[in-house]
Amino acid sequence: MGDQLRAAGLLPVTEPYTALGYVHVGGGGGEIVAHSVFSVTGPDAIVDWVVLELRSVSTPTQVIRSYSMLLQRDGDLVRPDGVTRVPLSGLSGSYYMAVRHRNHLGAMTAAPVALSAIPVSVDFTTNTLATYGTDARKTVATKRVLWSGNAVRDNRLRYTGAGNDRDPILVRIGGVVPTHVVFGVYTREDVNMDSNVKYTGAFNDRDPILENLGGTVPTAQRFEQLP
Ligand SMILES: [Ca+2]
Ligand SMILES: [Ca+2]
Ligand SMILES: [Ca+2]
CATH class of the missing domain: 1.10.1330 (Type 1 dockerin domain)
Structure with missing residues (x-):
């Protein structure tokens, strides 16, 4: 993925979703990027802010926690410090996971993801990860991506x-x-x-x-x- 917005110095230091009308829950919202994160270049350069949602297993319309995260060019989601992964402390059990972006259509795992003491990897770019619904993602070469244009x-x-x-x-x-x-x-x-x-x-x-x-x-x- 490209990082032209970062390179042009246009990425906002505060997550943009609250201002767009997205209602964060469970403590998410208002995240501020750590100093110097936007100066990183290469595969870990930041593409943009995204939202990660953990949704209820019994009621998948219900978001339990939302996080403003940063998307790296190589596809990793990291916290606003630019390094660490999703903070799941205090959470246990299973959740549906959804990723959303300000001008792409979001997607959600087809099955709940069980959290454990061992870090869990969820890769939305692979065909092996099933997503909720039909054609939730676009195929580009060997990768699955979110649909752009929203x-x-x-x-x-x-x-x-x-x-x-x-x-x-x-x-x-x-x-x-x-x-x-x-x-x-x-x-x-x-x-x-x-x-x-x-x-x-x-x-x-x-x-x-x-x-x-x-x-x-x-x-x-x-x-x-x-x-
Ligand atoms: Ca353009
Ligand atoms: Ca990375
Ligand atoms: Ca639209």
Whole structure:
């Protein structure tokens, strides 16, 4: 994964999800990144903030704990200190685990994950990890990834129609001249997370939405697979 937002100095030092309307539970929220974490380069460079949720086994719609975490380029999730893994002290038993991102569709494990004194590894990038629902993740080469394009924060990707994810991109660039580009921003309309908002041309932010809807039927929708 790319770290253009980090390299451009655009990643916020405080987790962005509370401000976007995400309601943290169980003590999560308001996390602040440790000094110098954003200066790390290479495979451990930070891509962006994400949310990790532990959900109830009996009621998987219920989030027991949420954590603002940092995603590294190699796919690891680390705490805002840039090093340590998920803090599970004080927790026992099993939980569904869900990962969410501000402009991607989230995904959740199909089965609860049993916590133990020995660290547990959960790898959402592998085919061997089953996720809840149908087609919860996209396949890119040998990896599974979250679906991008959720510029409007809801539970679906839409290219046309009410609440679609494409129009905000046009609005963000001014709404009139489609070739206009907004450079150097940290915003949900930057679908490909290269720090620029583009509506047309190479590396625009509009095409990935249609592509993730199948590429041919603009009225298609893709729904987030979370209970
Ligand atoms: Ca790593
Ligand atoms: Ca959406
Ligand atoms: Ca972009």
